[in-house]
Amino acid sequence: MITVRTAGLALAAALLLSGCSANDALQRVEQVKQEAGKAMLPTIALGECTNLEIPETESGSQVSSIPKTDCAQPHGWEAYAEKEYPLDASYPGETAVQDEAGDFCSGEFETFLGVDYDSSEMELQYLYPTQDTWTSLNDRTLTCLVGSSSNDVVGSLKGTQR
Template sequence: MTSRSLLRPLALAGSTIAVALVLTGCSIPTNVFSGDAERDEAGQVTSESNIDIFELKVGDCKLADDATSTELSDTNVVRCSDPHDEEIFYEFDLPDGDFPAADAVEQTVWETCDPQFEAFVGISELDSALTYAYFSPTQDGWERLGDRTIQCVLYSEDGTQLEGSAKGTKI
């Protein structure tokens, strides 16, 4: 499982939309055979899917998860050309060792994701209409599964959905 840590408290709008879809009877298809989405030769998602959190890749666009949950085992991905709430823009692994303290993880995230945000979007986060959060390993995932991966996840600061990849947009 992966823990979701928000650096900014503005991710509720997307989860409200997802909850509304569920309550109105809409559903998101699940790929029950592989745990991953259908992808083209370039690795891009080709249809909406509920995937195992460990199948999430850089460049994936997704719908917001339940903002009240601190642990995720699955998430909903969509084609980036479809309306979405978040996009994975970078990932890296923490070094082996004991499970790190939350403040150490957050410091590493700031030092690593900030320059990668600017490289991906084309402007600094401070000048952007976008911001980011991150997914990080839980202690259980760290110890039992060897999960060391941090994923940097961008989203619109005002909670509006994105259409298309944010790569190079300078928004």
């Protein structure tokens, strides 16, 4: 946090000295802070694979890192879809976010795998922002994961109809 604040103040001073208005400088400082917050989030890109251990509980659990693995090697999960909330949106609440993630990921499942979720042998999981990550890290991303908790998937699941 100190680094972001220090970098932001230095940026604001540089912009003010270069002839930008104070309002422009503050907007740019805010943008730097938002981007810095995003960089601190654990992320996984679409098409990347992981052996992230996902507890088998009804309630979500916090993820502090997402270990990536080569999709050609045995793994558990592949990121197949994501959805972004607008940066200026208010946190809709954990239940609403979970419901939206479930609906969105289920809807994208068939498009990715080529078979609907109820007919598939694969599992569906998702990562979603909490009130804390929404507020402190500007986390606005729902990420859908497909795979198996047994970590025995090899290769991409795209179009496999499994």
